[in-house]
Amino acid sequence: MLLKTQLQHWVSEIVHLIYEKSIEPQSISVEYTNPDHPGDFTVILFPFLKLKIGNPQEIGNTIGNYLIEKKEIFESFEIIKGFLNLTLKTNYWLNFLQNLSPDTIQAQEKQTIMIEYSSPNTNKPLHLGHLRNIFLGDSVSRIYDFLGHQVIKACLVNDRGIHICKSMLAWKLYGNGETPQSTKIKGDHFVGKYYVEFEKHFQKEYQEWQQSSNAEAIFLQAATKNPNLEKQAFFKEYKDQYFNLYSELGKQARELLQKWEQNDPETIQLWKMMNQWVYEGFEQTYKRLHIHFDKFYYESQTYLLGKEWVLKGLEKGVFYQKPDGSIWINLTSEGLDHKVVLRSDGTSVYVTQDIGTAYLKAHEYNMHRSVYVIGNEQDYHMKVLISICKKLGIPHADGMYHLSYGMVELPTGKMKSREGTVVDADDLVQEMYDIAKDTSEELGKTEGLPADELHNLYETLGLGALKYFLLKIEPTKKILFDPKESINFTGNTAPFIQYTYARIQSLLSKADSMNIQWKNFADITSLHSTEKALCVQLSKWENTVFLSAEQYNPSIIANYALELAQFYGTFYQNHKILADDNPKKDFQLFLSYQVARTLKTALNLLGIGVINRM
């Protein structure tokens, strides 16, 4: 049991014993003592006022004296303004440090948890927004896996729909048969190029159409309802309708989608070929990011399944049908709205395929929880999906959870693939590598390392900086990324933590070469404030991991690691550990060793590697 909870129980017992009042242990406020005051743990005495058993000073004295007398771990106490500050004996911390095992924490109840993330479209390469999604999902997976749960990392590939057909059509029209091989362009970028190409031609076609008499008539009709309507603004809004009603390219793209749904062999072949190019590109990117999935789902394989569930739900009365044949659900009792689940022409919509996928997942894996890492723009959609799944009685629907996160924005606003205003994932990773290389060479501390180790070093530093940049911020908040200011390598960054780790490794190996036996350190009588700060921080580790798992929030671990590294920096500066006349040498080395272990574990849970020399 954590000392904090232990203390709650003790205080509860004391109150019961001495004052004959009962108070729930959980309701007793116990905190880590604020560093400005002496002590390790603080019991807040104000809540006892309600029990009418005396003033805070008296109660504090009683509790403090009792604890000192009966529990051997306490050394002293002090009461300041209703706060009972308890100081632990040095011995307690020495024992704690000796037994600390930061890399083996286990959850009490083991579960099977599926975590779906990345979820790319197959018509364009990955960008910075995907990276946040991927790193979040990967980190949460690592955290649950670390705690002993069985984790299934799933990736849902959005491989069908009109957007894919746009790329396909553009390739047919303007591609002249070129391929990633012939152009030496990475497959996903190659296909993305044609997606942008489609958009360019479509825009041109749209511009020309706006000069036509037909367009003029449509605008004039709209203007009769709204005399202030400006032509430019109107056509900006009208784009989607133009695509659906008048566009030649739009018509061809829709025809392609229909052919695809009818299993036209030529179309299917083209679709498979282009998807394959994209998958090969993704594969390279995932590999470089050290991302691996246990299971892939493809929407092309689940959307029909969703349809079956909708028809089943209609029979059961979960859904209702409108005269035009479309099928709906009424979610007003959940505070949501009515929602279409099947079009009047019988084709599936967005939620339909998600229902299918949810069922397939539950059918294939007997899991307790199913986590979806998806941006907050889909908060409403996910609420709808989860309530539908519950109403349909899809297994484990109660365990569905939407891990929602904020967008990554540029100073110019939101990233848009169609308009080419995105930060490409591959480019950014390479840029981080280059910065790591330049910085490293400038500092000149890695001379003599072989080429493959250097490559590994730059990769670990560059990727680490990038992952930490995206993970240190709470998922719900949006992130602003300014491409002009590259991601830092000093201060609140992964390289800073990696540097602290490397420094400790170098210290320990030097100690080893001096034949210092630090693994069994001799007892010492008192702790320096910097040593105490490290012990306290280390004692918070276990709870930090549980908290970040519970909240699906890696930023808690990121902030923890940063603080630990900062405390170590202060400690390091205050002591000449390896000096001949240092009586605490072995203790301080062991403390350093435990800090390094914890840092390594923490970074690992974020998907960030450590380095022995940098």
Place this chain on the structure above:
RNA sequence: GCGUCCGUAGCUCAAUUGGAUAGAGCAUUUGACUUCGGAUCAAACGGUUGAGGGUUCGAAUCCUUCCGGACGCACCA
């Protein structure tokens, strides 16, 4: 218009989930390597926590009303 999320130092973020004098990094200014790694450390500067009201021993945190921002409210995905 309705719904969800957000607003903390010039900038980017914290704050032990209601606790003590709101803390870090960046930027600016200053100091620290003949001894364990300067991608570091120490210090200065910087705040009416968007504004008002409420709840209580105690509020950045909970409630409420405004102000400002993002996203959603498609037979698009």
